[in-house]
Amino acid sequence: MRLKDKTILVTAAGQGIGHASAIACAREGAKVYAADINEETLSTLPGECPGIEIHKLDVCDRAAVDALAKKLPALDGLFNCAGFVHNGSVLDITEDDWAFSFELNVTSMYRMTQAFLPGMRERAKVTGTASILNMSSMASSIKGFPMRTAYGATKAAVIGLTKGVAADFVKEGIRCNALCPGTVDTPSLRGRIASAPDPVEAEKNFIARQPMGRLATVDDMTPMIVYLLSDESRFVSGQALLVDGGVTI
Template sequence: MRLQNRTILITAAGQGIGRASAIACAREGARVIATDVNAGTIGTLGAEVPGIETAVLDVRDDGQVRALAARLPALDGLFNCAGFVHHGTVMEISDADWDFSVDLNVTSMFRMIRAFLPGMLDRARETGDASILNMASMASSIKGFPNRCVYGTTKAAVIGLTKSVAADFVKQGLRCNALCPGTVDTPSLRGRIAQAADPVAAEKDFIARQPMGRLATVEDITPLVVFLLSAESRFVTGQASLVDGGVTI
């Protein structure tokens, strides 16, 4: 069991990559705290998979974040998965769109790391390793994509935050990495496709930009999540790890 005796918290665990990661980590022996802003989406997780506990958490609410950190044991792993994909150029972003995306995609990770880091450093002193994983994207400082202005900006900031935390705490046994997926077939993606003027064409466009000729599945992503949250990656920190099907070759 690759995550035996490790306590891992995952945000946005109600669906998509977050949910699949919670299940994958639990199956590898972790005690998983699966959180989401929507109680309905995480309500059945604990009953479905042994080792998963659930908690409602709005990562945009600093009071909620601090309260959860105060009542939970120190974490061995934290996966900041919550985020939002805004569609549009710089000319199509309202101030409200910008503020929401920055708050959810970047500031929420800052809140989570700040609240849980002291306990994680304690665990790192005890075990020699603790790991933070932040959800970034290939659409970031790695590569620009049309109509992803605020999304790409925020995900570039996530990579910067990741490297900063990694550099500050590398000598204390705390690692921090960023996960940079390609286009993944999730409920979020399906929602964006459905909202397109021509959903059939939109799906074909998403597939066409993947050199492997298909969308990623969540099962394509979770092995790297498990690896980066486990002691197997104990010599890996400050990295933006791509799982993009060859888009950025």
């Protein structure tokens, strides 16, 4: 059990990578608090694996985030997974699109970290360590992709946020890392494919940019997520870790 006795909060746990991560962490012995804005998709989780408690949470709602931080015990692990993909070039992005992308993809992580870090610091005084994992992407400061300017800018900012938190709290045993996946087959990716003018072509293009010749599954992501939230990664902090099927070779 790689996460035995750990308490871990996962956002965006209703579907996709967050959902799979909540299950993977619970299977490794963690007590998992699974949060999402969508209560309906969250509701299946406790039946899928013991050790998961669900909480409706909008990570953009400061009062709700603070209230949850008061309600939960101090965390050993925080996985800030919530995020949104804006599709468009710089000429297509409205002020509202830009603001929303930063609000959900970056500001929510600052907010969650500010709310939960005090408890994690106390916890780290007892256990020696606690881990924050922020969801970034290969589409960030690492690599540019067509029609992903707002998204890439937010995910680059996530790496900056991650390094700042890592630098400030490294001496207290708090680690903070960013995960940078390739293209992962999740409900929102299926939505992006379905809403393309030619969905068959769109799927082909998503696969073509993956040198391994296939999309990632959520289960390609969870081993790295469990590792980064576990003590196995105790000497790793401030890093942006790519799990991208070779895109950035």
